[in-house]
Amino acid sequence: MGARKKTGILISGRGSNMQALVKAARDPAFPAEIVVVISNRASASGLDFAKAEGIATEVVDHKAHASREAFDAELDAALKRHGAELVACAGFMRIMTEGFVQRWRDRMINIHPSLLPAYKGLHTHERALADKVTRHGCSVHFVRSDVDSGPLIAQASVPVLKSDTPETLAARVLDAEHKIYPRALAVVASGAVRVEGETLVAAKPGLHIPLTIP
Structure with missing residues (x-):
């Protein structure tokens, strides 16, 4: 290594x-x-x-x-x-x-509590519940000047339950964040991905980008 x-x-x-x-x-x-x-x-x-x-x-x-x-x-x-x-x-x-x-550029990453490009900005869980979506989640991306934009590195999806409040949904998404952020940092730090323009490309065969957790 x-x-x-x-x-x-x-x-x-x-x-x-x-x-x-x-x-x-x-x-x-x-x-x-x-x-x-x-x-x-x-x-x-x-x-x-x-x-x-x-x-x-x-x-x-x-x-x-x-x-x-x-x-x-x-x-x-x-x-x-x-x-x-x-x-x-x-x-x-x-x-x-x-x-x-x-x-x-291409060396700074961020985690956001939504399945980008949906729900950029704040209050993502409230907005997801208001739209009655069935899946919500989190995304790791390279940072760009436009807020919550940039090439996607990884996403994790969680179910949205009919009983959910913004707080319960946020807790479920946060658990997914803790799983996916280390994986995303690992692929960036290891050189397994590279950015070409605004597109993320796998530098190693068999790696599917963005990484996804169901």
């Missing part, structure tokens, strides 16, 4: 998807190494988890910067200080500038 890809994770809260990635990366055979967890909020409880795992943490407070560009410049510097080669957004509640997205 080649060198593990050094990965920085961005969070704003408890970072449950960050925790799933960190747990997966405990295995020396996992192709990504988590080198830093960065939050825009000093109160984010996920920072305590990362510290307990022996992972470096940083706080880049968006309120301490005069502009989005200044905030993103400090975020970029923090990632580079730790040698990050990939970025995984895990509940990071900031919209990045075009410049930041371009600097990390």
